[in-house]
């Protein structure tokens with residue numbers, strides 16, 4: 001084990017070759033992740049999902065990554081061969097996607113998928129994997145895990161499907177969890193349950209969480225530190241507890257443009273943008 005941060009990213013670019021030249025989706029951002037909950041916020045197209053995917057080297061052609069540094073707990077993953085990268089994905093670094101329907105295999109039972117997910121990363125017998133699967137279903141607050149383990153994905157609700165996804169991602173005990181809009185496909189009440197479960201697991205296990213969302217108010221409640229992205233750059237970063245001191249007009253706009261159930265307003269502000277924001281250098285969120 002090293003003292004290095006769980007994730008250390010310096011000058012990361014995500015680029016796409018297009019017919020009209022190269023489009024820069026992420027433009028030279030730098031950040032670290034420790035054993036903390038780090039929120040990455042921005043509107044659609046700001047580059048937050050591409051940042052999450054880049055960390056797993058999951059950008060497909062015509063997209064590609066450039067960075068001065070992309071280290072997972074001290075290990076340079078830019079230099080890792082794809083075979084080792086596959087081991088790292090879902091092993092040391094896991095990702096929860098927005099909609100479990102796209103991630104769960106429809107023709108395998110929940111149990112079969114959990115067992116397979118674990119056995120891909122750990123040398124355990126089928127029966128040991130099955131027992132661990134039951135335990136982790138319990139951890140994500142699934143009642144009657146012995147019944148649910150034999151169901152197919154279409155037989156479970158959206159909220160349950162998302163918790164099963166979380167269970168699957170957590171089975172190999174990752175150091176880093178990337179959650180990309182993990183609850184936006186769910187009803188509000190189920191959203192909070194799922195967030196509570198992620199929160200508890202991240203704290204109990206001492207993981208690092210990268211939580212990607214467009215909802216700044218939600219992120220502020222749920223994370224320790226926040227990165228605000230605009231047009232592929234970091235325009236502001238702060239502790240969640242200090243968000244009220246945020247300076248950047250984009251951050252302030254985001255805070256005012258998201259409906260808050262606890263404080264309803266007559267009208268929502270329309271976010272005004274200044275072309276100068278695009279050009280300002282990216283703020284470093286390395287610690």
Ligand SMILES: Nc1ncnc2c1ncn2[C@@H]1O[C@H](COP(=O)(O)OP(=O)(O)OP(=O)(O)O)[C@@H](O)[C@H]1O
Nearest residue numbers: 016018023025042043044045046047048049050051
């Ligand atoms: N294959 C591609 N070719 C060109 N540009 C792309 C491609 N895929 C994504 N992009 C662009 O990359 C930019 C960043 O996308 P990204 O998905 O990271 O945004 P986001 O902030 O996560 O938004 P969302 O919340 O909508 O997912 C967008 O402008 C998008 O159009």
